[in-house]
Amino acid sequence: MTVDDTITNSLNSSTLKQLNLEPPIEIPSGTPVFEAVDKMSDNGFGCILVTDGGKLVGIFTERDVLLKISISDVNESQSVDEFMTKEPDTLKVTNTLSDAVREMSSRGYRHLPIMDEENSKCVGIITAKQIIKFVVEFIPEQVYNLPPSLDQSMLTPEGG
Amino acid sequence: MKCPQCYQENFPGEDYCVNCGFALMDADLNKPKKGFGALILSDTVEKLAPPEPLIVKPDSTVKEAVELMIKHGHGSVLVVENEELIGIFTERDLLKRVVNVRLDVSVAKISEVMTGEPQSLSDSDSIAYALNRMAVHSIRHVPIMSNNKVSGFISVRGMLKYISEHTLERT
Numbered sequence: 584m585t586v587d588d589t590i591t592n593s594l595n596s597s598t599l600k601q602l603n604l605e606p607p608i609e610i611p612s613g614t615p616v617f618e619a620v621d622k623m624s625d626n627g628f629g630c631i632l633v634t635d636g637g638k639l640v641g642i643f644t645e646r647d648v649l650l651k652i653s654i655s656d657v658n659e660s661q662s663v664d665e666f667m668t669k670e671p672d673t674l675k676v677t678n679t680l681s682d683a684v685r686e687m688s689s690r691g692y693r694h695l696p697i698m699d700e701e702n703s704k705c706v707g708i709i710t711a712k713q714i715i716k717f718v719v720e721f722i723p724e725q726v727y728n729l730p731p732s733l734d735q736s737m738l739t740p741e742g743g
Numbered sequence: 744m745k746c747p748q749c750y751q752e753n754f755p756g757e758d759y760c761v762n763c764g765f766a767l768m769d770a771d772l773n774k775p776k777k778g779f780g781a782l783i784l785s786d787t788v789e790k791l792a793p794p795e796p797l798i799v800k801p802d803s804t805v806k807e808a809v810e811l812m813i814k815h816g817h818g819s820v821l822v823v824e825n826e827e828l829i830g831i832f833t834e835r836d837l838l839k840r841v842v843n844v845r846l847d848v849s850v851a852k853i854s855e856v857m858t859g860e861p862q863s864l865s866d867s868d869s870i871a872y873a874l875n876r877m878a879v880h881s882i883r884h885v886p887i888m889s890n891n892k893v894s895g896f897i898s899v900r901g902m903l904k905y906i907s908e909h910t911l912e913r914t
């Protein structure tokens with residue numbers, strides 16, 4: 584039993600192909616890691632895919648920057664391959680949105696590469712934010728029209 | 744009930760708010776009675792189990808802040824001065840304002856690279872507010888205040904878990 588059949592059914596029946604997936608940002612294997620950092624920073628994107636001859640070999644995310652680069656002694660010539668997560672988990676365009684929610688929430692991923700039907704090429708990335716937006720579209724009244732948060736409101740009523 | 748406009752506590756059954764005159768019966772009628780839409784109005788952000796925040800002072804170095812984030816596996820730290828929340832520093836800030844420009848992390852102060860005046864929520868706000876901040880304002884980390892002091896923070900990850908728990912069948 585879930586609380587909302589409309590949302591549940593929609594998550595179960597919508598395939599990832601039906602979504603406007605973010606196009607993946609790709610760099611070739613062997614690219615200097617700071618080039619990857621620059622690209623991620625300029626694009627406002629939280630992750631970048633590393634490919635070798637068109638094949639997905641790794642994912643490089645903001646988390647990798649935090650954990651492996653930010654306070655480490657990294658040489659400008661080191662390649663992104665040394666810092667990326669190799670052979671990342673992926674889903675296919677034929678998977679459902681439910682599959683994506685399960686995979687991401689159980690593993691704590693914020694980005695998941697989506698492969699084409701033949702599992703040969705990455706066609707997009709699904710993000711946690713996209714899933715949240717998908718769900719919010721079912722309940723716009725409750726989310727878009729809100730009075731100010733209690734935290735931002737005055738402690739005593741005006742004039743009180 | 745609490746007036747949605749001015750938050751005055753009214754006796755149950757009042758038609759108009761005694762403080763501002765807001766029509767309470769309408770506010771009550773518009774609320775969905777069931778489904779996820781109702782749940783996010785009745786559940787407070789506490790249901791997202793906000794983890795204890797990582798806190799640094801404005802003059803802490805970037806390195807100190809990053810070490811905390813790595814140690815606890817969190818994507819953000821809050822910057823607090825005299826018990827007041829003055830900023831937030833996230834993985835995004837780290838990427839754009841530190842690593843991208845090769846800032847010296849052992850010298851730079853967190854106040855130079857943080858995002859000031861972050862949008863926070865109260866621990867008694869509903870999940871709807873958190874969804875609003877994340878879906879509309881594209882904020883990934885939201886500090887939670889309790890009695891005007893920082894008590895936690897919620898993240899996109901926590902929200903995804905909540906959505907998953909309430910909208911997907913367990914397999």
